[in-house]
Amino acid sequence: MKFLLVEDNLDLANAICSRMQLDGHVIDHAETLGDATAFSEVGEYDLILLDIMLPDGDGRTFLEHHRAGKMDTPVIVLTARSQVSDRISMLDLGADDYVTKPFDHAELKARCRAVLRRRAGNSQTVLSLADVIFDPVAGNLKVEGNTVSLRNRELRLLELLMNAPGQIFPKQKLVDRLFSYDDDVSENAVEVYIGRLRKHLENTRVKITTLRGLGYRLDHD
Structure with a gap:
């Protein structure tokens, strides 16, 4: 956040x-x-x-x-x-x-x-989508019964996406949400964290879709 x-x-x-x-x-x-x-x-x-x-x-x-x-x-x-x-x-x-x-x-x-x-209209802390369970407070992701610990920006990026599945997030918007004004970063930094999350989600029904020229969207089967 x-x-x-x-x-x-x-x-x-x-x-x-x-x-x-x-x-x-x-x-x-x-x-x-x-x-x-x-x-x-x-x-x-x-x-x-x-x-x-x-x-x-x-x-x-x-x-x-x-x-x-x-x-x-x-x-x-x-x-x-x-x-x-x-x-x-x-x-x-x-x-x-x-x-x-x-x-x-x-x-x-x-x-x-x-x-x-x-x-958010939600009294629960834990978020779930398809076969993925995400706990932003504990900082972990449960996939097929296994718990994966996330690094800080992976955690906040997944939290953004999980709170709005199906919504398109332009790269620049993700940069604005993941970094402060004091951070010197480019849009390429977002690609790094997207890549890490994709590895964590690769055996699940949840995927991060790239929409060329538009940004990224969290989808599920």
């Missing part, structure tokens, strides 16, 4: 980024409202983690504009405010959840997973 973190506390931001990246997520970091707006206008994110008190304004302004623009990317607010009225206000503005600082990083990750499952 690709996240946008809006947080001006660099120590906290670095800790969140490190833990999310260890789980295989791609994360862009914005320190200000201005940066957050710029990122959200040009990038596509699965989830936004939003601090409220920022150097150039209140994160609630970003949230209001985000929802007013009909953007439905889920938002989890990171806040030091513990008053019930503050939490209600943020939920009413369109936040999907909130975490009160200081928080345990395991709780934050669990809340991220819960919000993403709700948005």
